[in-house]
Amino acid sequence: MRSANEAPVNDGRDEVEVGQPNDLQVVLPPETRGTVRPPAAAMPVRAEPVQAGPVRREPVRPESSRAEPVRPEPSRVPGAPNREVDLLAAVERLRMQIATLSLTLDVPEVAAARREREGLLSQLDDYLLPRLRRRDAPLLAVIGGSTGAGKSTLTNSLVRRTVSRSGVLRPTTRSPVLVHHPFDSGAFLSQRILPRLTRVTSEAPEPLQPIDPNAPRITGLRLVPHDGLAPGMAIIDAPDIDSLVETNRDLAVQLLQAADLWIFVTTAARYADAMPWELLRQAADRGVAVAVVLDRVPPEALADLRVHLATRLRDRGLGGAPLFVIPETETVGGFLPEPLIAPLQLWLRRVAGDDHARSVVAERTLKGVLGSLPERAELLAVASEAQVVGWQLLHDEVEAVFATARPRLLASLVDGSLLSGEVLARWQELMADEGFVRRLDGRPESLTDRVGAAMTTAVRRDNEEAQPLDVPVTESVTAAIRAALRSATEDVLNRWRRHPFGSALLTARGHQVTANDIESTLERAVRDWRVGVSSRIATAVEDAVAGTTDAGIDAQTAADVMFVVAVDERSDRSADESVADSAGTVAAARRIVAGFLGVEPVRSVAADARADLVSRAAIMLDTERRRLERLLESVESRTGRAAAVRTAAELVEAAR
Ligand SMILES: Nc1nc2c(ncn2[C@@H]2O[C@H](COP(=O)(O)OP(=O)(O)O)[C@@H](O)[C@H]2O)c(=O)[nH]1
Ligand SMILES: [Mg+2]
Secondary structure, eight states, rough: OOOOOOOOOOOOOOOOOOOOTTSSSSSEEEGGGGOOOOOOOGSSSSSTTTTOOOOOOOOOOOGGGGOOOOOTTTTTTBOOOHHHHHHHHHHHHHHHHHHHHHOOOTTTTTTHHHHHHHHHHHHHIIIIIIHHHHHTTTTEEEEEESSTTSSSHHHHHHHOOOSSSOOOSSSSOOOOOEEOOGGGHHOOOHSSSSTTTTEEEEOSSSOOOOOOTOHHHHHHHHEEEETTSOOOOEEEEEETOSSSSHHHHHHHHHHTTTTTTEEEEEEEETTTTTHHHHHHHHHHHTTOOEEEEEEEEEEGHHHHHHHHHHHHHHHHTTTTOOOOEEEEEOOOOOOOOOHHHHHHHHHHHHHOHHHHHHHHHHHHHHHHHHHHHHHHEEEEEHHHHHHHHHHHHHHHHHHHHHHHHHHHHHHHHHSTTTTSHHHHHHHHHHHHOOOHHHHHHHIIIIEEEEEEGGGSOOOOOSSSSSOOTHHHHHHHHHHHHHHHHHHHHHHHHHHHHSSHHHHHHHHTTTHHHHHHOHHHHHHHHHHHHHHHHHHHHHHHHHHHHOOOOOOOOOHHHHHHHHHHHHBBTHHHHHOOOOOOOOHHHHHHHHHHHHHOOHHHHHHHHHHHHHHHHHHHHHHHHHHHHHHHHHHHHHOOTTTTHHHHHHHHHHHHHHHH
């Protein structure tokens, strides 16, 4: 059998009684009809702190509808059954998974996912986790609704004191006001709920502020202890849900999500507005405990409006919500006349003062919010998968570019392609230079016979020593690596830009790529290579002349030939005597040098020089690639995160 104090929150099965036209009392569901009365001694109109309702906070007893056979388990902490501990731990784990999810990449739908994540984290921190930790903590009722609905007036009227500024100038309520019984100070002074709002304890209403649509985020929560409310339930006068100021709207929604109970205020003139109904729809979807106040109703429209609103509430799954109708009236000193506010006041006191009623309200909202978690977690898991897909696409572009660029550069460094332009001109100059030929061996026929024919078009610079070839070769090597690095990076960036999220990523973090200065590293790498090759050639020359009286070959000449041989591996294979092109002349020159230094030393100097060059270029290219990949890792989105979110959500489901 239901007690007389049964909470007037029904399960939505019953129709709202639309009542008599002149009935200004609360409209309650049939099952609780007739129970609206001050619970005698326990609930005086002006609550006396000491007797005003139970302030003892007993461990909540399992709600009858959900009660399972309680197995005796001596090891349990009293008041914290394992099930609740498991549930708390599971929600904490889910929170951690969601908080650490990377949603940085601007893939489609990410904005919605980020909003969802923000909202969910707020609700977990502001409401769900605190409620799970302290199921018996006082309730928080949020007075919400649209601009000018009379929320602040209602708040002030409930406690019969001006705690919140009301008025025609908008917006009047910025930092929200939380009114609580002094006994409940501990529950609200601490950062237990709404931890991101700093507590302000000044009781004076905030000064009137000019409207600033770009006003910064509100960070304060003004606490007003007042014994006009019963212990056990606090009320917050929230900012307007349709405020001009975005941060106010956000805060209004955040507060509604933090509430155990919504007291939704709308007026006769405004109750058809879309925004309140959208929020009410969400409340119904999530099973949040809701009470509705229809304010400022012209007496002649009372009956029609009430029927209409009651029907509308029922159609939207809120048939069980208590409906309070307040007729239009003059305010007295800013307050609604006591008799008009009394039904709501009494109902609030009754819920606040009754352990069971409180727990019904708290559990209902708790259940609703817990029930909403799988769907919300799934949305984030899907968003995480979209991140992985986007990340992989960008990664694939790097792979595609470097898979081509790397072998192409490494081959071009040694396949003779560098033997063009300045290098080729110098080589031809050298081949045509008699001094060079003489220096080689004093046996002019070996070169003049073999290469003379190919040199007919060479620019002959008489009386002038040809420049050493290591300079143009190293310059050419440097230019080739530089061009390959730049074009690979450019290719990757262009490919990334073709994805909208890649383009957004570059706008945000592109400087990490473009700011790189490769010049000094590049120059050092090529210089070290040149020095290494020179010293290997010098050693080979020294080894060759050691112990012989042969005038041999001078080191500079050998170096000139060997630097060209190093970048032209065709000379390894050129067995024929064709000297019709540069490859032929290089092969010929190489054979002559080998005649002095030995075939094997020449082969090994050339092989070492090429291996060293290729490895240095590969390192530079790989470093460039890593740099691009690091940019992707900074928006890291590991696979497996979606699965972890889903598992965490399943554990919450299993524990609830
Ligand atoms: N006549 C009359 N004026 C009201 C009533 N409720 C609110 N107001 C006035 O309407 C304006 C907006 O009220 P306020 O409480 O600030 O609305 P809020 O934006 O929802 O907080 C103020 O000027 C109030 O004095 C009422 O029941 N009757
Ligand atoms: Mg207000």
